[in-house]
Amino acid sequence: MSLSASPPYALQLRDVWLRLGREVILRGVTLDVPVGEGVTLLGENGAGKTTLLRLLASGLRPTRGEGRVMNFDLRDSRAVRDFVHLMPVDAGLYPDLTCTENLEFALRMHGQTGDVHGALRRVGLEKVSGRRGRFLSAGMRKRLALSRAHLLRRPVTLVDEPFANLDDAGRALVQELLGELRHIGVTLVIAAHEPALARQIAPRTLVLGSGQLVEA
Template structure:
């Protein structure tokens, strides 16, 4: 029998999330078909990062149900095997070099990949042997993007990928995220630059007051 959830990368049904006394999400419902890209908009503090953490099994819903590729969000091990979260700060290991960060990520996911090749593609071949803590904010962003591209998890969540980058860096982000979509990855991009994100992921959602609503791109 065909799994009715298999066609969806993400499904949320009436999901509420409370952190302490604050209600972050209020009855959020979402269907993200496999292979689709979504741009997530919202003001600072609206809960975009929190929603990404919930989808990556870093947080559990207070109420409601959620699935990633058919796996219940409460099954954190299965969800984490299917998903990659690129946080706004990159989520790198500061004492590992750029190359070591990428090789460690591959080992964690039991994958193989062309580490020197992806470092060249993001313009970091000369910095491959430098510890991540000594890289600039823009270089760390490029390294985190290289890791997401190398892993190419079925569901990839990206938090503010255009921050701390110049025009060339932003164009590279668009190129690599578009490549991920072309490889069949489902993308959810939280961004403050709607036009840049929508060029990769036209479907647009806005989070405000804990509610998630569909929005028509301008």
């Protein structure tokens, strides 16, 4: 099977293998995700979901096979990163920057502007806007990372365990903000252990197991 740009695909993989050290993580993975689609990625702990997201964000290179992100070669990390935002499970914040500074820095990195104060207010962090990332609770860090993803609105947004460390109100906020991204045409891939919640935003479901990706 060849890679194609028509119909428009946000993500494409063809027979991708990935080896880290002696361990084979991905085995012949093939994937097509049209622009604007929402995908829920399921799998047991250690199945390689986080690794797959990192590969799609060009943080890892395939050992074998090929891939494209918004029609750019996956190995062209500079081009790919202009279109992709990865929200990691640990939030990926700068611990010595305040909430405000974390968002401002993210915008500058992408050459964007945005309403940082409004973004913090939306996730209930306006009262701790001057607190450094290292002094935030796990739930606050998750909310700040969610705010950053929503503020950046990258065409492809990859989210790793967005519901972890959040109460019911926080989980509802995740659904609301990620749902808004889907509504404006952002392509979402959500790795989660809460399929019922994730599928409300991203109804297509893929399962990763034994290094292989299959439709649920």
